[in-house]
Amino acid sequence: MRRLAFFLAVLMPGMGWAWEEPQRGTDTRSALMDALRPHAEWMLGKPVEFVVHSLRRSGDVGFASVRAQRPGGGMIEIARTPGAKRGQLDAEFMDGSSLQALYRKSGKTWVAVHWAIGATDVWYADPAFCPEYQAVIPEVCGG
Structure with a gap:
């Protein structure tokens, strides 16, 4: 059910959530990606x-x-990555090169405080994240 809510939120951003999507070419979008x-x-x-x-x-x-x-557009071969060579990534147990992140702005700088690569679950649905991040992940925080 949580995944359905997530996909609806992604496909229907105008539903009245408290968040906004930084548009291509904006400083905010660039800062988040950086x-x-x-x-x-x-x-x-x-x-x-x-x-x-x-x-x-x-x-x-x-x-x-x-x-x-x-x-x-080149695909990343997980088995050949530095993370795999260090034993931190295993392509057999990952959803490829997908990443999710929860950010906090510190002064003028955005910081990826919590992040995951290749997660096969909705790790950010942990209730511990909701007090701080509910505004940007309402579909998993009951908001």
Whole structure:
């Protein structure tokens, strides 16, 4: 049920949620992607670009659901990534190069405080995240 609510929220952003989607070309969108990039590059190798599935901001918190790829649309082979070589990623137990992140703005800087690569569950549905992030993930926080 939570996944259905998530997909409806992604497909129907005008439903009156408290968040907004930073548009392409805006400083906020660039800052959110740049905050996630070092994590992705550390695990997946350089360079990466993101295909955005969902990007939300409300005040000083944000949420992203993206897929990392190589520039120009090249697929990332998880088994050949630095994270796999360090034993931190296993392609057999991952949803590819998908990433999700919960952000907090610190001063003028966005920080990817909580993030996951290849998650096969909705890890951010943990009730512990709801007091701080409910505005950007209402479908999993009962809001």
